[in-house]
Amino acid sequence: MRKIKHVNSAGLLFLVVAFIMTGFFLLSFAGEKYDFLALLFAVTAGVLMLAVYVILIKISRHADRFVIIVADLLIGIGLLIQYRLNTDNAFRQLLFLVVGIILMFIIMALIKNTKFFEYISWPLMIVSIAVLSVLFFVGKEVGGARNWIIIAGIQFQPSEFVKLAFVVVLADWLTDRYRFFDLIIPMIFVFMIVGILMLERDLGAAVLLFGTSLIMFYVATGRKGAVLTGVGIGAIGAVGSYYLFDHVKARVAIWLNPWATYTTNGYQIAQGLMAIATGGMWGVGLGVGSPKLIPMYNNDYIFAVICEEFGVIFGILLIAFYLVLVIRGAIIALNATEKFYMLLSFGCTTIIALQSIIIIGGVIKMIPLTGITLPFVSQGGSSMIACLMMLGVLEGVSARSGMMLENRMAEIEEEMRTNENEA
Amino acid sequence: MPSTAYITFASIMRYFFVLAMLYILVRITVQSVREYLSIRRAKYWVDGVFAATVKFIAPEEFENASFELAKKNAIGSSKRCELYIDGCNLEKKHVVLIQKKHGAYLEVRASVKINGKKHGKGEVLPLYDGDKIELNSVAFIFNTRLKEEKNAQN
Numbered sequence: 001m002r003k004i005k006h007v008n009s010a011g012l013l014f015l016v017v018a019f020i021m022t023g024f025f026l027l028s029f030a031g032e033k034y035d036f037l038a039l040l041f042a043v044t045a046g047v048l049m050l051a052v053y054v055i056l057i058k059i060s061r062h063a064d065r066f067v068i069i070v071a072d073l074l075i076g077i078g079l080l081i082q083y084r085l086n087t088d089n090a091f092r093q094l095l096f097l098v099v100g101i102i103l104m105f106i107i108m109a110l111i112k113n114t115k116f117f118e119y120i121s122w123p124l125m126i127v128s129i130a131v132l133s134v135l136f137f138v139g140k141e142v143g144g145a146r147n148w149i150i151i152a153g154i155q156f157q158p159s160e161f162v163k164l165a166f167v168v169v170l171a172d173w174l175t176d177r178y179r180f181f182d183l184i185i186p187m188i189f190v191f192m193i194v195g196i197l198m199l200e201r202d203l204g205a206a207v208l209l210f211g212t213s214l215i216m217f218y219v220a221t222g223r224k225g226a227v228l229t230g231v232g233i234g235a236i237g238a239v240g241s242y243y244l245f246d247h248v249k250a251r252v253a254i255w256l257n258p259w260a261t262y263t264t265n266g267y268q269i270a271q272g273l274m275a276i277a278t279g280g281m282w283g284v285g286l287g288v289g290s291p292k293l294i295p296m297y298n299n300d301y302i303f304a305v306i307c308e309e310f311g312v313i314f315g316i317l318l319i320a321f322y323l324v325l326v327i328r329g330a331i332i333a334l335n336a337t338e339k340f341y342m343l344l345s346f347g348c349t350t351i352i353a354l355q356s357i358i359i360i361g362g363v364i365k366m367i368p369l370t371g372i373t374l375p376f377v378s379q380g381g382s383s384m385i386a387c388l389m390m391l392g393v394l395e396g397v398s399a400r401s402g403m404m405l406e407n408r409m410a411e412i413e414e415e416m417r418t419n420e421n422e423a
Numbered sequence: 424m425p426s427t428a429y430i431t432f433a434s435i436m437r438y439f440f441v442l443a444m445l446y447i448l449v450r451i452t453v454q455s456v457r458e459y460l461s462i463r464r465a466k467y468w469v470d471g472v473f474a475a476t477v478k479f480i481a482p483e484e485f486e487n488a489s490f491e492l493a494k495k496n497a498i499g500s501s502k503r504c505e506l507y508i509d510g511c512n513l514e515k516k517h518v519v520l521i522q523k524k525h526g527a528y529l530e531v532r533a534s535v536k537i538n539g540k541k542h543g544k545g546e547v548l549p550l551y552d553g554d555k556i557e558l559n560s561v562a563f564i565f566n567t568r569l570k571e572e573k574n575a576q577n
Binding site: 015016287310317323331 | 429433436440447459461468470568
């Protein structure tokens, strides 16, 4: 039977695991005493990555191997840096990684075998709006944004999970609707979500979801006019929020000249830039830098920490890996056989791409800084779990497309055999 | 504060980390492109693109033998040809059968007959599903799943 030939990438995975373990081996000598726990952590993470790969290929040989390998590399670098910064946080991150992996496989199985996601858009819409609205009353403010909830002692960010729900809802509505009047409800949904996030001062998530919705609208409908109108509305909203909200004004002022308020508001950006400059092209060395001088060094400013210790070249290579991830995500979307899954995988890829651009752009002062995490790398359980769930979507769509393509190949072969016998 | 020995070791290792990342990136890119091409080949095959075959009807020893064609197929008595046929009085490179995305063509290097009509050296002719090609004592049927309008050529 004719089959799709997939490139063997097990060697590449071993390379990635070896790379991560080398980092932990180096880190084990960083303290006053030799740190065996670092090696144990590395072995655990390495075994976990290998196990995930094997299980993924067993579930479906059509799952995209390169997406999971790139994600493993980013997660590995994140764990390495987290361990270097704070051992307890690293272990907590490993735990969230395990939870995220389980959810990833569940989502992958749901997409590969059922049309489950096509039928839950209304409940997801209502739950997303409700969850974000509840934050007004019970949400905890962190870094100026009221976007955290504490349930049973565990702190998590609902907006991270709303991202996936947002993409599912939009993908469902945009699958077979093209007329303006048919799209009023998803437009209202987008404006409500973005509005609530703006009011909660979660500017990063607001910009991210608005940008994602514009891109998804364009991909689904091809309507340049509607999308340009959306960009215009977004621009008016941005200018309006600059004049209406003091925190937006402050963010823009800090971005334009952090050195003017170096000891107060501009301290974080200035310290981040100085850290990157201190690292130079090759970095100061793992464990040698001074990351704790940067506020929020383990989540928002993790990229600056990486550049300080590993260098700017390493930082550029990290961005290149995000680009590979985004390109693979786009290929998965293009190979999808049904429009819903094409939009779903494209939406998830767009979120990963935009999130990376927004946070890295903010750290290097290309755009005003917003408080969102670097996917797979930053410390944060909600972020890690949400990113892995999106990875599950991509793997599920890849598996489904591959399976359908191979079934079609088998049908054609059978037809050819029948025609030959008849002849 | 890390020790001097560690700082020295870490300073050396930083070059390793950057070069290792670069190597992994290059390898992932190369393998990723190969994977993309492999899936594209499968999709092309499903659509019938580059998926034509030839089925021999003469001489007797080749009867009913079927071959999957590559993008470019030289047919002749030279061992360098993709379809090498000896002892049938063929030129070294008698014809070249080329597959494109939208169809297939036959480059005539020596005299051939297509569906009974004679064609001479230098001609380039489109091929359609079911065409019978005769090269002296060798004859085969060209099969493709690509749907083509025979009249379009005329």
